[in-house]
Amino acid sequence: MTFTTKRAAVSGLALVGAAALLAGCAAAPEESTEGSGEVLDFLPCMVSDAGGFEDKSFNQLGFEGLQAAADELGVEYKAVESAAETDYASNLSSLVDQGCNTIVTVGFLLAPAALESALANPDIAYVSIDDTVDQDFDGTTDAENIEPIIFDTAQAAFLAGYLSAGVSQTGVVGTFGGMNIPTVSIFMDGFAQGVDFYNSENGTAVKVLGWDRAAGDGSFTGGFEANDGARQIAQGLIDQNVDVLLPVGGPIYQSAAAAITDSGREIALIGVDADVYVTDPSVGPLLLTSILKGIDVGVHEAIVEAGNGNFDPTPFVGTLENEGVGIAPFHDWExxxxxxxASKLDDLKAQIVSGDIEVESYLAQ
Incomplete structure (x- = not known):
């Protein structure tokens, strides 16, 4: 599968952190919100995955990108939240009926509904976050009016795994996810690869619980809600002596944080997508780092391009090289x-970028 690194604006995860400073006060709209400035004849729209626009993570980053683009273009926007997979098709149909010119679908699970809508509406531009919309698996996007924006987060997760193994005092680290889908497991697998690399370099035997690389399976909650099920899985890992925990799946980190707090132990939490230290200060003291995806920057540029008549369906994949992915500062763990x-992580990043270290993932070129 061939991708390009056409988007220089994504090479700036510092921008992700800056946008996230507004996250605490960002409110999710149910319908439309008006931007400012000169109004174009252009209506950008967005459909969330489960978790909603206030998940302090994946969906929220996409929503912030939509807001920023609409403000820059001086247009209104429409954004609708999905509570379940059964909402995807109807939400997309509603936005089509409301005259949207560009529709952003936030999440891997929306791909089938996005493809159906895109094929039925070839004059509308679609932006797919986290999926190439290649339902027939021939290596190309299945509709000419869909632009995929995806992220090889295994590279950044590798750094987080190496870091976790380096700070662990118990020699046991853990991870769990919302659902076993590629955009979740890519974090978990990259994390495990980083731990394995640390062990090979340092002659250690740090264990990873919650993900089995050989089996391609691990611990999953079955959804993306911060609920008792997520908390029980986190507690089960804590009971096995983990002292670094990576939950992958939007709000489920909140359940992990609650379990860590109740344990009374010093257990480091790793966030995903956004710098969770910034988006959710309530868990800040627990955070070792976050594995970042430049979703907001990618959405912003795709919408601005489309609004200016320059929609480009060429797929984009964020990597360490173009800074579409990365890890956040250590903040309270500094x-x-x-x-x-810390210096070793810089060296590892350079080696991944140069190709001297190969991080396996379904997006690796």
């Missing part, structure tokens, strides 16, 4: 991370 370990 003094607990040895300088030598």
């Amino acid at each position: 003094e607990k991370v040895p300088a030598e370990l």
Whole structure:
């Protein structure tokens, strides 16, 4: 599968952090919100995945990109939330009926509904976050009016895994996800690869619980809600002596944070998508780092391009090289991370970019 790195604006995860500063006060609209400035004849729209626009993570980053683009273009926008997979098709149909010119679908699970809508409405531009919309698996997007924006987060997760192994005192780290789909498991697998690499370099035997690379399976909640089920899975990992925990799936980190707090132990939490230290200060003291995806920057540029008549369906994949993915600062953990370990992460990033270290993923070229 061939992708390009055409979007220079994505090479700036510092922008992700800056946008996230507004996250605490960002409210999700049910219908439309008006931008400012000169109004174009252009209506950008968005459909969320489960979790909603206030998940302080994946959907929220997409929504912030929509807001920023609409403001820059001086147009209104429409955004609708999906509570379940059964909402996808009807939400898309509603936006088509309301005259949307560009529709962003936030999430891997929306791909089938996005494809059906795109094929039925070839004059509308679609932007698919986290899926190439290649339902026939021939290596190309299945509709000419869909632009995929995807992220090889295994590369950044590799760094987080190496870091976790380096700071672990118990020699046991853990991860769990919302659903076993590629955009979730890519974090977990990259994390495990980083731990394995640390072990091979340092002669250690740090264990990873919650993900089995050989089986391609692990611990999953079955959804993306911060509920008792997610908390029980986190507790089960904590009971096995983990002292670093990576929950992958939007709000489920909140359940992990609650379990960590109740344990009374020093257990580091790793966030995903956004810098969770910024988007959710309530869990800030627990966070070792976050594995970042430049969703907001990618959405912003795709909508601005479309609004200016320059929609480009060429797929984009975020990597460490173009800074579409990365890891957040250590924040409150800064003094607990040895300088030598922090410096090593910089070296590892350079080796991944150069190709000297190959991180396996379904998006690896």
